[in-house]
Amino acid sequence: GAQLNFGATGSYTEDDTDRFGELSTVGGSTALTKVGRYGLFKGWQLSLRYNYRRRNRDVFLVRPSGNSNDIQQTKVTTISSAVGPQLVIDKRTDRDGNRNPLTPGNGFRLEVKSLFAEDYILGTDRFVKIGFSGQKYWSAFNRLTISTGLRYDHGIPLGGVSLLPEVERFFAGGDTTVRGYEEDHLAVEQIENSLAPFGGVTQFRVVPAGGNIRLIHNMDLQIEVWDDPWFDFPIASALFLDTGAIVNSLLGFDPVDDLSYGAGVALLRWVLPLGSLSIEYAVPLRPKLGDNPRGRLHVNLGVLF
Numbered sequence: 001g002a003q004l005n006f007g008a009t010g011s012y013t014e015d016d017t018d019r020f021g022e023l024s025t026v027g028g029s030t031a032l033t034k035v036g037r038y039g040l041f042k043g044w045q046l047s048l049r050y051n052y053r054r055r056n057r058d059v060f061l062v063r064p065s066g067n068s069n070d071i072q073q074t075k076v077t078t079i080s081s082a083v084g085p086q087l088v089i090d091k092r093t094d095r096d097g098n099r100n101p102l103t104p105g106n107g108f109r110l111e112v113k114s115l116f117a118e119d120y121i122l123g124t125d126r127f128v129k130i131g132f133s134g135q136k137y138w139s140a141f142n143r144l145t146i147s148t149g150l151r152y153d154h155g156i157p158l159g160g161v162s163l164l165p166e167v168e169r170f171f172a173g174g175d176t177t178v179r180g181y182e183e184d185h186l187a188v189e190q191i192e193n194s195l196a197p198f199g200g201v202t203q204f205r206v207v208p209a210g211g212n213i214r215l216i217h218n219m220d221l222q223i224e225v226w227d228d229p230w231f232d233f234p235i236a237s238a239l240f241l242d243t244g245a246i247v248n249s250l251l252g253f254d255p256v257d258d259l260s261y262g263a264g265v266a267l268l269r270w271v272l273p274l275g276s277l278s279i280e281y282a283v284p285l286r287p288k289l290g291d292n293p294r295g296r297l298h299v300n301l302g303v304l305f
Helices: none
Strands: 002-017 021-036 044-060 073-090 107-118 127-140 144-157 188-194 202-208 213-226 235-247 260-272 275-284 296-302
Antiparallel strands (some): 002 021, 188 202, 260 275
16 A cells, blocks of 8 residues: 655755855755555655755855965865655645645645764764654635644754754744744844954844754635636735744743744735745744844745745
8 A cells, every 4th residue: 555666856056145155055865755545544655865965155264364364265065964764644635625735725744854964974964853844724614724834843963062063053034934034034143353454343244043943833824815817726815923943952942032923914825736926024023133123025936834
């Protein structure tokens, strides 16, 4: 009642990030997956996965003046080589009961995964990552869909260090995590630099900090307001509330101080077969350093969770 699949993927990306500047990533992943097809185990997937990522970024040099003092940055390479299991149970359906993971109206999805990164073959760091995510969907009155999602990721650095490598930390804030906040800015740090050649002038930058632990909860109330007469894909609106936290340890975790909230409305949500195209506006309910209290616009295509 199950089939065995093998898959391999590769990727190359160039990102312009607030934290790392120009960040280039070469990566690949292989997975051996057992897929359930009948009965209770229909929609189950059990995988053993191997991930490889090589990331290059520029960091600012901090050193006394000397030869080649016009060089301000240097390249830093981080390689992660990790292996671990993953279990996915996907029971999402449309309102008619047909399996539909892209525009679900009912059902649920659960995922549990872990990764162990090594430094004795291909990697440069050692750490463990474990994660859990779940989504639930309800439909009512033919036009109303309620959805909620919870994500928890926990990184454990090994080798005597207290923090995950910078490029392996968890980030949140932005279009697909906690809306109302800038991309990856749910946890930030302030960097001070002297502004040469002007003496006594200091430059301040607020950049994403990331952390060892990430917690995100999303709640969405969607109502279809118009049956599109041209393409037969409905137009909807929605109200949503996002909650999230980025911390380095659960010791001393304070829900009052550490949790951030964003609330907003989907101004337009076009429910397409490949996922919803949504234009949303959200505001941070507890703006911190670097946040715009007036909020921001978000554009999403696909499934938020």
